[in-house]
Amino acid sequence: MKAYTSGWNKNKAKTFRIREVYKITFDACMQVYGNNRNELFQTLLKLGKDIDVEKITALPTYQSFEFLEKILNELCNTNMPMNQFRHSLDESNIQSVINYYNKQLNRLESVPVAFKLYPEYIEFIQEYAEKRIGEPIELAVANFISKLNEFEYGLIETVVRNLIDQKLKESFNLDFPFNTHTIYLKLPEEEFYKLESDLSKIPVDSIKKHSPKHPSIVLNKSAFDENKDMLLNKKNLNKLDIDTAKGYHKIGFISEEELNNFLD
Secondary structure (H helix, E strand, O other): OOOOOOOOOOOOOEEEEEEHHHHHHHHHHHHHHEOOOHHHHHHHHHOOOOOOHHHHHOOOOEOHHHHHHHHHHHHHOOOOOHHHHHHHOOOHHHHHHHHHHHHHOOOOOEEEEEEOOOHHHHHHHHHHOOOOOOHHHHHHHHHHHHOOOHHHHHHHHHHHHHHHHHHHHHHOOOOOOOOOOEEEEEEOOOEEEEEOOOOOEEEEOOOOOOOOOOOEEEEEHHHHHHOHHHHOOOOOOOOOOHHHHHHHHHOOOOOHHHHHHHHO
């Protein structure tokens, strides 16, 4: 791709859709290689990780569009079509990230990302893609982290896991859109309730299927139970806040003993 100087004007921001796990990994890269590392240091401190300030500050820094251009250049310079490149890529690092994402969130979700890029980069993305326009960005991220040394990948993995845990916690917030959606609770043994805005429960025979005319959200106790150890771990950076824990106690997802242990 042609190298541009700062005198060239970029297009308006172009939006792509990429899988959420790659967006999280890109965001983690920006915490490590971005111009402002405050969030990285705060995360490492809160998690009790060793911080080698000298090694971290010696790492290169980029703005987000500069970093995307860098990793797209690296992908382009492989001179391989996408299918061939996939077979040559060492996927151990990105697969570790994907495995943790699937364990914690387990959802197939694509999210929008917007960047101001020179036309040549947009053309490369469009021409290189096979099925989805965002695929080249995902591959560029995977390729970049596949080549990191142990220290740098360790930073990325720590931040990625923290960001995933944050999203897991957010998925269990009780701030539901009661005005626009019907909120259901699904308990074991096919026991169903409609949840009111005061967190009181009304038994129902079944859960109505979500539709544009009748939007709904289902809160599944079994899914909550799978993540309860993390959510109620007082040492965990992404534990439930006190009011949310009390709310889950009120709807029957947390026992009296569990709540008291969490509050002590």
